[in-house]
Amino acid sequence: MRRLIVVNALIFAVLAAAVALAYYGYSFVSSEASREREENATIRIGEEKVFSIEDTILKGDKLLLESPLPLEQFLGKLRELANLTSGVRVQSVFVLDDQLKLIPDGYVSGRPDKEGVEFREWFMSSVLPDLPLAQLRVDQRGHKHSEWDGKPYRDAAVVGLFSFAKRVSGDKTYYIVIEEHLTNIVAFVFPVYFPRLDLERSKLVYQVIDSSGAVVYGLQFFVPPEGALTVEVPFTETLDMWSVRISEPNADVAKVIQRERVRDSLLVGGSVTVMLAGLLVLVFAIRRERRANELKSEFISNVSHELKTPLSIITMFGEMLANGRTKGPEQASEYADIIWRESVRLGRLIDNVLDFAKIERGKGIYEFADTDIGEVVERAVDLVGRRLATAEMSVEVHVEPELPLVKLDANAFTLAVMNLIDNATKYAADGKRIELKLERQGERIVLSVRDWGPGIDPEEQEQIFERFYRARAVRLKQIRGSGIGLALVRHIARAHHGDVIVESAPGKGSTFRIWLPIPE
Ligand code: ADP
Secondary structure, eight states: OHHHHHHHHHHHHHHHHHHHHHHHHHHHHHHHHHHHHHHHHHHHHHHHHHHHHHHHHHHHHHHHHTOOSOHHHHHHTHHHHHTOSTTSSEEEEEEEETTSOEEEEEEEESSOHHHHHHHHHHIIIIIGGGSOOTTOOTTOEEEEEEEEEOTEEEEOEEEEEEEEEEEEETTEEEEEEEEEOHHHIIIIIHHHHSOOOOTTTOSOEEEEEOTTSOEEESOTTOOOOTTSOEEEEEOOSSOTTOEEEEEOOOTHHHHHHHHHHHHHHHHHHHHHHHHHHHHHHHHHHHHHHHHHHHHHHHHHHHHHHHHHHHHHHHHHHHHHHHTTOOSSHHHHHHHHHHHHHHHHHHHHHHHHHHHHHHHHHTOOOOOOEEEOHHHHHHHHHHHTHHHHHHTTOEEEEEEOSSOOOEEEOHHHHHHHHHHHHHHHHHHOGGGOEEEEEEEEETTEEEEEEEEOSSOOOGGGTTGGGSTTOOOHHHHHTTOOOOSOHHHHHHHHHHHTTOEEEEEEOTTSOEEEEEEEEOOO
């Protein structure tokens, strides 16, 4: 019954583990998919921003880089076209001939005079050699976003963006180079495309970062929390040293993810453990079942044998008596005695088998009543008296006087005691004597049955209480038995809230002890 509950609970646990794993798999796949969708959508937002900002820069340069005016007029209108008033995006413009020499009047700058001159010198010596002007085709535009050693600004490195184009006017080839006003682009162009940040409400944080990850625009000290969705979309045409970074501002995201990770590993670990445990129990149960089946068939042949022997003895002596084939009344009484003894033995075997069958079916078979246990034990010894005499064994019985009454099923307990004495006569007849003690030990009453027989191998001392188990030694000696006696004794002891144990060493005899609790 208890095994059935355990098996059912196990099946349920394995099923639950399988469902949990399936659920985990499903939720993992769907959360990954939704995260990927979210990430793709964010990348698209970033690409849009990059495109819009670059488009603004490109369109703004058009007036200068794609001017339809001939060179002379273009130079005349250079300052006007560059529109160098404060707040605009062009800082200075250089017009160079095909030898990359500055054309007279080919330089306008938004910088004050001295600074403007310094900047021009620095540009000609430090920046110009870096610009890939020679590779340009006519009317082709290019951009260079880079870091230069910033001499006019002392030792600071200067990040600059230069846009340029190769033009032809008449037979003259010339180059226009624009120094974009990066500070103004950052200060006035970026804010148009990036919404103002509200950490409480904004779902996304926008930043522009340089190649080292330093923040160029946006919240300076905001670092995307670990595990939060973050995408970086680089500028492609103009500001290609920089990227737009978009991330979730919510710091809780990391915690949620951490929590989910712990939950997931617990879930997966737990489920796998339960399933492995289930598998293990299954393997164990199959092995146990197979063993039980082997023992059962052995049991059937043992019992049949046990039944047949007394029956054939009874039949033989009964027939002799019936036919009057006796030498006298003495022999007749001897035959009758044999018949009686074998019938008793047969009866006890049948009792054992029937009781065992009842236990196997799990029926409530015990009826408890307050009983004098000493009397029950003495009666049991009486019942096996003849059997002891046949085995030429003596029994010493010590019953402690004035033992308290215990709740006992007298029939079942008698059967248990008889089984223990029977076993001693069967397996320990060589020891010639049995000692039976009933005494109080603290809160228990203990019945011990001691013999001086061959003892039991320590490895088998637990197994002999299993149903159908018979020790190797007795199987070899072909001593008959069914293997259910001790299983029955244990069941009876446990039904009385006690138990049975054995103490034995090979060659030193065995002591079986049944203990029962004394009711309070
Ligand atoms: P059976 O006696 O029918 O074989 P039991 O369940 O009564 O079945 O006993 C199981 C096994 O325990 C026996 O087969 C025997 O090997 C061993 N055994 C029981 N009692 C003794 C004993 N007093 N001395 C030695 N071995 C014993």
